[in-house]
Amino acid sequence: MADLLRLLLQVAEKAANVARVCRQEATLFQLLVQEKTGDDKNKKFVQDFKTLADVVIQEMIRHDVGAQFPEMLDFIQGEESNKFENGLGESVTVTVCSTEEQTAALLATVLDGNHAAASLLARTIHQNPATIDTSTDGLTVPLSPSELGIWIDPIDATSQYIEGREEVLEDSHLCPSGLHCALVLIGVYLRSTGKPVMGVINQPFNYRDPAGRGWRGKHFWGVSCGEVNICSLNQSKFGSEKGRGLSVVLSSSEKQVVKDTLTSLCGPEKVMFASGAGYKILCVIQGLADVYVLSEGSTFKWDSCAPHALLRALGGGVVDLTKSLQSSSVAQDQTELTYHQPDTECKGADRWANHGGLVAYRDCSQLQTIMKALKGKL
Ligand code: 2IP
Numbered sequence: 540m541a542d543l544l545r546l547l548l549q550v551a552e553k554a555a556n557v558a559r560v561c562r563q564e565a566t567l568f569q570l571l572v573q574e575k576t577g578d579d580k581n582k583k584f585v586q587d588f589k590t591l592a593d594v595v596i597q598e599m600i601r602h603d604v605g606a607q608f609p610e611m612l613d614f615i616q617g618e619e620s621n622k623f624e625n626g627l628g629e630s631v632t633v634t635v636c637s638t639e640e641q642t643a644a645l646l647a648t649v650l651d652g653n654h655a656a657a658s659l660l661a662r663t664i665h666q667n668p669a670t671i672d673t674s675t676d677g678l679t680v681p682l683s684p685s686e687l688g689i690w691i692d693p694i695d696a697t698s699q700y701i702e703g704r705e706e707v708l709e710d711s712h713l714c715p716s717g718l719h720c721a722l723v724l725i726g727v728y729l730r731s732t733g734k735p736v737m738g739v740i741n742q743p744f745n746y747r748d749p750a751g752r753g754w755r756g757k758h759f760w761g762v763s764c765g766e767v768n769i770c771s772l773n774q775s776k777f778g779s780e781k782g783r784g785l786s787v788v789l790s791s792s793e794k795q796v797v798k799d800t801l802t803s804l805c806g807p808e809k810v811m812f813a814s815g816a817g818y819k820i821l822c823v824i825q826g827l828a829d830v831y832v833l834s835e836g837s838t839f840k841w842d843s844c845a846p847h848a849l850l851r852a853l854g855g856g857v858v859d860l861t862k863s864l865q866s867s868s869v870a871q872d873q874t875e876l877t878y879h880q881p882d883t884e885c886k887g888a889d890r891w892a893n894h895g896g897l898v899a900y901r902d903c904s905q906l907q908t909i910m911k912a913l914k915g916k917l
């Protein structure tokens with residue numbers, strides 16, 4: 540299934556192009572924001588925004604993956620629904636059509652007849668992205684499409700994407716907020732066990748092109764199944780950092796008791812804060828933080844699936860915090876998050892929430908240290 544990986548990298552790059560186009564066109568961007576309603580409301584934000592960019596990206600990924608792997612079509616899910624309401628209160632179902640012109644015509648109905656904006660979007664959707672260096676040659680993945688499902692978060696950290704603050708990223712430094720926290724996340728899991736096996740992360744706003752041609756992105760990928768454990772980031776750079784003291788990344792809205800406990804464990808300078816659930820897990824993947832702890836059920840399957848696969852490829856993982864605290868004796872593998880089963884007691888998006896909170900880690904012994912410190916505190 541190396542061809543699936545290559546396809547996901549390609550379509551994630553196209554997604555990043557859509558995200559960039561939407562930000563670069565100021566008038567287009569104004570048109571794009573719309574408030575969420577009903578069951579799909581993310582309880583975390585008073586005002587959560589659903590952008591057309593999100594919907595378009597998710598549908599484009601579904602379309603492109605479904606075209607090459609029809610067996611997967613019914614198992615491609617994401618954060619968004621493809622129903623969109625335009626300024627006239629009409630409901631439009633957003634789909635990717637077979638030609639650019641048809642897609643543009645459909646999008647124009649969502650964009651209240653703004654044909655210029657619709658054409659721009661349609662062109663990006665139907666354009667092949669620049670070939671990206673995937674270095675996946677020779678990779679064989681022992682999986683077949685009929686055993687796989689996909690979770691898409693078309694844009695994670697939407698609030699940062701909408702706010703659009705530009706920060707200059709420094710190597711080996713975590714940057715708490717800004718456009719670079721916005722990520723395209725595509726995760727692949729096994730339908731039978733729910734284990735994440737492949738992940739692609741695209742960071743559309745990684746740096747500004749020095750030649751003035753706008754934003755450039757960066758991509759990351761990983762595969763973890765059976766004997767195959769491979770990640771686009773190599774592990775070697777983590778080794779030398781051992782012994783420098785444990786560091787954690789948290790949401791700024793994390794519970795005070797968690798902040799306090801981890802501050803006494805790690806020291807104040809080793810407790811960092813950042814936006815975006817995906818970005819925080821990416822910080823752990825990149826070695827910018829050792830562990831990400833979240834005590835609330837405020838993330839969803841589409842937030843964690845892709846980065847979870849990369850962490851597994853690196854020998855780490857993402858566990859359910861509540862389950863892990865309850866069961867120190869249970870094999871740790873049994874507390875890893877899974878992606879195949881909804882919580883049938885909940886409705887809407889909540890069916891797919893990571894209710895028990897989570898801990899993302901690269902190193903099992905660091906996970907143990909964190910769990911020991913949090914035991915009895917929550
Ligand atoms: C959000 C986003 C938020 C995160 C929240 C996610 O996804 O990643 O930043 O909160 O958990 O569900 P926090 O930044 O406090 O960790 P989206 O932006 O896709 O709604």
Ligand code: CA
Nearest residue numbers: 692695696842
């Ligand atoms: Ca998200």
Ligand code: CA
Nearest residue numbers: 618692694695
């Ligand atoms: Ca999102």
